[in-house]
Amino acid sequence: MSGEEAPTQQQQPEQEKKPDEPPPAASDAPQEPGSSPAAAEEKPLSCRALVLTGYGGYDKVRLQVKTQSQPQLKAGEVLVRVKACGLNFAELLGRQGLYEMLPAPPVTMGMEGSGVIEAVGEDVKDRKVGDRVITLSRSGMWQEVVVVSADHTFPMPEQMSFEEGAALPVNYITAYMMLFEMANVRPGKSILIHMAAGGVGIAATQLCKTVQDVTVFGTASASKHETIAQGGVTHPIDYRTKDYVEEIRKINPKGVDIVLDPLGGSDTQKGFSLLKPLGTLIVFGAANCVTGQKKNLLAMAKTWYNQLSLNTLKLMQANKAVCGFHLGYITDEELISRCMFKLLELYRQGKIKPRIDSCYHFEEVTDAMRRMHERQNIGKVILLPEPKKQEEKPKSNAEPGENVEKSEVSEKKEEATEEVKAEKD
Amino acid sequence: MSGEEAPTQQQQPEQEKKPDEPPPAASDAPQEPGSSPAAAEEKPLSCRALVLTGYGGYDKVRLQVKTQSQPQLKAGEVLVRVKACGLNFAELLGRQGLYEMLPAPPVTMGMEGSGVIEAVGEDVKDRKVGDRVITLSRSGMWQEVVVVSADHTFPMPEQMSFEEGAALPVNYITAYMMLFEMANVRPGKSILIHMAAGGVGIAATQLCKTVQDVTVFGTASASKHETIAQGGVTHPIDYRTKDYVEEIRKINPKGVDIVLDPLGGSDTQKGFSLLKPLGTLIVFGAANCVTGQKKNLLAMAKTWYNQLSLNTLKLMQANKAVCGFHLGYITDEELISRCMFKLLELYRQGKIKPRIDSCYHFEEVTDAMRRMHERQNIGKVILLPEPKKQEEKPKSNAEPGENVEKSEVSEKKEEATEEVKAEKD
Numbered sequence: 002m003s004g005e006e007a008p009t010q011q012q013q014p015e016q017e018k019k020p021d022e023p024p025p026a027a028s029d030a031p032q033e034p035g036s037s038p039a040a041a042e043e044k045p046l047s048c049r050a051l052v053l054t055g056y057g058g059y060d061k062v063r064l065q066v067k068t069q070s071q072p073q074l075k076a077g078e079v080l081v082r083v084k085a086c087g088l089n090f091a092e093l094l095g096r097q098g099l100y101e102m103l104p105a106p107p108v109t110m111g112m113e114g115s116g117v118i119e120a121v122g123e124d125v126k127d128r129k130v131g132d133r134v135i136t137l138s139r140s141g142m143w144q145e146v147v148v149v150s151a152d153h154t155f156p157m158p159e160q161m162s163f164e165e166g167a168a169l170p171v172n173y174i175t176a177y178m179m180l181f182e183m184a185n186v187r188p189g190k191s192i193l194i195h196m197a198a199g200g201v202g203i204a205a206t207q208l209c210k211t212v213q214d215v216t217v218f219g220t221a222s223a224s225k226h227e228t229i230a231q232g233g234v235t236h237p238i239d240y241r242t243k244d245y246v247e248e249i250r251k252i253n254p255k256g257v258d259i260v261l262d263p264l265g266g267s268d269t270q271k272g273f274s275l276l277k278p279l280g281t282l283i284v285f286g287a288a289n290c291v292t293g294q295k296k297n298l299l300a301m302a303k304t305w306y307n308q309l310s311l312n313t314l315k316l317m318q319a320n321k322a323v324c325g326f327h328l329g330y331i332t333d334e335e336l337i338s339r340c341m342f343k344l345l346e347l348y349r350q351g352k353i354k355p356r357i358d359s360c361y362h363f364e365e366v367t368d369a370m371r372r373m374h375e376r377q378n379i380g381k382v383i384l385l386p387e388p389k390k391q392e393e394k395p396k397s398n399a400e401p402g403e404n405v406e407k408s409e410v411s412e413k414k415e416e417a418t419e420e421v422k423a424e425k426d
Numbered sequence: 427m428s429g430e431e432a433p434t435q436q437q438q439p440e441q442e443k444k445p446d447e448p449p450p451a452a453s454d455a456p457q458e459p460g461s462s463p464a465a466a467e468e469k470p471l472s473c474r475a476l477v478l479t480g481y482g483g484y485d486k487v488r489l490q491v492k493t494q495s496q497p498q499l500k501a502g503e504v505l506v507r508v509k510a511c512g513l514n515f516a517e518l519l520g521r522q523g524l525y526e527m528l529p530a531p532p533v534t535m536g537m538e539g540s541g542v543i544e545a546v547g548e549d550v551k552d553r554k555v556g557d558r559v560i561t562l563s564r565s566g567m568w569q570e571v572v573v574v575s576a577d578h579t580f581p582m583p584e585q586m587s588f589e590e591g592a593a594l595p596v597n598y599i600t601a602y603m604m605l606f607e608m609a610n611v612r613p614g615k616s617i618l619i620h621m622a623a624g625g626v627g628i629a630a631t632q633l634c635k636t637v638q639d640v641t642v643f644g645t646a647s648a649s650k651h652e653t654i655a656q657g658g659v660t661h662p663i664d665y666r667t668k669d670y671v672e673e674i675r676k677i678n679p680k681g682v683d684i685v686l687d688p689l690g691g692s693d694t695q696k697g698f699s700l701l702k703p704l705g706t707l708i709v710f711g712a713a714n715c716v717t718g719q720k721k722n723l724l725a726m727a728k729t730w731y732n733q734l735s736l737n738t739l740k741l742m743q744a745n746k747a748v749c750g751f752h753l754g755y756i757t758d759e760e761l762i763s764r765c766m767f768k769l770l771e772l773y774r775q776g777k778i779k780p781r782i783d784s785c786y787h788f789e790e791v792t793d794a795m796r797r798m799h800e801r802q803n804i805g806k807v808i809l810l811p812e813p814k815k816q817e818e819k820p821k822s823n824a825e826p827g828e829n830v831e832k833s834e835v836s837e838k839k840e841e842a843t844e845e846v847k848a849e850k851d
Contacts, residue, residue: 182610183704183706183747185607265738279603279607279756284738310736310737312735313690313694315750316709316749317750317751317752317755320751320755321749322608322708322750323736323741324741325739325744325746325747326745332703333680
């Protein structure tokens with residue numbers, strides 16, 4: 002895995018666009034391209050949004066302020082004031098032009114968010130103004146207000162923060178569907194979770210812990226081991242100094258029952274070899290493709306070349322299962338809804354709780370992306386639409402004593418903020 | 427699928443070998459090659475066995491009578507007098523030289539049987555002389571007496587017949603592991619079972635019925651539809667006159683959750699396309715390879731050429747799982763034992779019951795193989811070591827009114843028997 006190298010490009014701070022700039026297409030309701038706001042309403046709506054302006058480095062994601070007339074809601078739609086958004090690996094790929102589900106730039110990115118309903122269209126029965134909801138979409142969530150179908154909103158439990166709400170959908174649906182729909186986690190099983198300190202890694206670990214006696218092998222750099230062990234990883238493995246295949250074989254000579262693989266390339270082959278008979282490998286990413294800040298053709302070629310290729314005869318001789326998972330390609334909305342309701346129930350029961358690594362205001366999106374890109378995060382990186390106050394310290398929901406990497410972040414963030422200030426001045 | 431064509435070769439009746447012929451290697455305990463019977467015991471043991479003498483047509487499986495000294499049991503072993511054996515598709519492949527797990531000829535075939543323990547070795551604690559047991563092995567079960575490790579025997583429930591006992595292991599373990607270890611059959615799921623009237627097909631249907639509200643699509647020729655519908659197939663499909671993909675799409679436009687595929691080749695590709703998102707395809711055979719009585723290079727090449735070949739990117743975009751299953755390659759005996767005990771429990775609860783299609787004495791093995799090869803069977807074809815009495819009618823455990831194809835078989839069998847008689851005379 003080579004995703005750890007520092008980006009070589011200089012950071013370019015994002016710039017606030019003036020309201021007279023034309024709003025990009027993505028300022029419309031993200032899931033309803035036909036619902037262009039009618040120009041009939043009185044006061045114009047000002048909306049901060051993070052827009053991907055082209056493919057490339059961090060500087061391609063810019064904070065823009067779009068002005069538009071008040072959206073005219075169609076039947077079944079609601080207007081949500083977004084309070085928090087999730088950052089996903091898919092957006093890092095998208096910025097590099099490696100995520101084909103993202104519309105072409107200029108486009109507002111963002112697949113998940115939480116907020117408060119400000120208006121409801123006709124025929125919306127079970128949502129009302131003031132409801133706190135989670136919502137998810139293919140893109141378009143990184144903005145202050147969004148228009149979405151009421152069916153795509155999920156009422157938040159009372160005790161859930163907006164940051165937790167924004168952290169839940171993508172990571173937990175991904176982990177849940179892989180563990181309980183594709184694999185079949187049951188008591189006594191063993192599992193390898195790569196990037197165990199990442200959003201999906203933490204979600205998967207928590208969900209494994211809802212099943213009795215599951216052994217979790219989790220890869221992460223050594224500094225994160227204490228945290229992931231507290232979170233439920235039975236055997237943390239430092240993939241940077243040790244061969245994880247050897248480490249697992251020392252403890253489980255026969256291998257493991259399930260491998261969750263977000264890496265691709267040669268790691269997929271290692272994962273396949275680590276499976277016990279009747280074991281399941283689930284590939285759900287190609288993080289090995291992403292090295293520097295920009296597209297790396299060599300890393301892509303290598304990942305592609307090394308990807309596991311199988312025929313059914315080989316699978317029969319091995320008695321193994323290989324699955325692919327990509328939430329972006331799941332178009333069955335009922336499937337997603339059912340899964341969300343199960344997850345919200347697990348949250349209410351106290352069985353899962355998203356771990357917020359750090360929160361960044363929209364102005365600080367570069368820092369947020371860098372944090373994830375350099376794999377410094379433990380848990381979810383959150384983006385906040387609300388403007389950052391000049392004196393405000395970086396927000397973090399990490400519990401006291403848990404914010405291991407906070408000082409490290411804070412330093413970086415203060416630097417970045419100064420750059421923004423200098424440019425503004 | 428082309429497995430329906432009539433064999434072009436003339437049937438060659440099997441011949442009884444004289445006791446003075448050297449017994450083939452497979453007359454030893456099938457799973458303990460080292461346990462060669464010592465020549466110390468008094469009276470020699472005469473043992474009828476079905477021996478594969480070379481690769482080819484039906485005539486390559488010959489009934490031989492081997493004479494050997496009484497086997498000296500090693501610690502942990504038992505001597506079983508076999509009462510009934512199962513015939514599997516693997517043996518048809520083996521005869522053609524297409525089953526690599528079978529030792530080279532001459533070899534006694536047979537992977538499963540039931541019988542009565544006649545002697546126990548030292549350190550055998552939980553088996554005693556007189557116990558009725560099921561046993562399974564890679565080969566060597568088609569003979570009157572076998573020496574096996576006591577660990578490989580499973581006590582039969584009181585109400586279970588020897589024929590049922592011999593019909594259980596291979597088909598039900600295969601179906602169980604595929605449905606509950608690899609796939610994850612749960613209430614509300616839908617499944618396509620090819621060859622639904624075959625041994626695995628009937629086992630899989632019965633096991634699906636242990637889960638609430640599972641929709642079973644089953645392919646079989648029209649004459650078998652009534653029987654498989656009674657057995658639990660929700661939608662029988664005649665694959666010979668209809669396109670099963672179209673038929674399923676008419677009822678379930680989105681496809682199915684699980685496909686069990688014993689066919690291989692282009693049917694595997696069709697199965698993959700039929701899967702819903704998060705669906706699972708399990709390939710567990712290549713029946714399309716087998717057309718005539720002998721190896722068909724063209725059919726093999728076609729099946730090989732059309733076999734599904736996948737990379738992980740394609741799987742991710744499809745959100746699907748592809749598994750291979752082959753009981754012969756499962757070396758974890760504990761896994762097999764656990765599964766057998768679960769199945770015996772389901773039998774005791776009345777939830778599963780092997781359906782015996784027909785029983786043939788060892789002399790009639792050609793008829794038995796032909797019946798399976800030509801896919802005339804509904805359920806399991808059983809071989810009986812006991813010599814056939816001249817006047818005896820073909821044995822069948824089929825319940826009254828269920829033996830749809832019995833007359834058809836009986837005619838064939840009478841012909842075949844006459845041929846044998848003619849030769850004997």
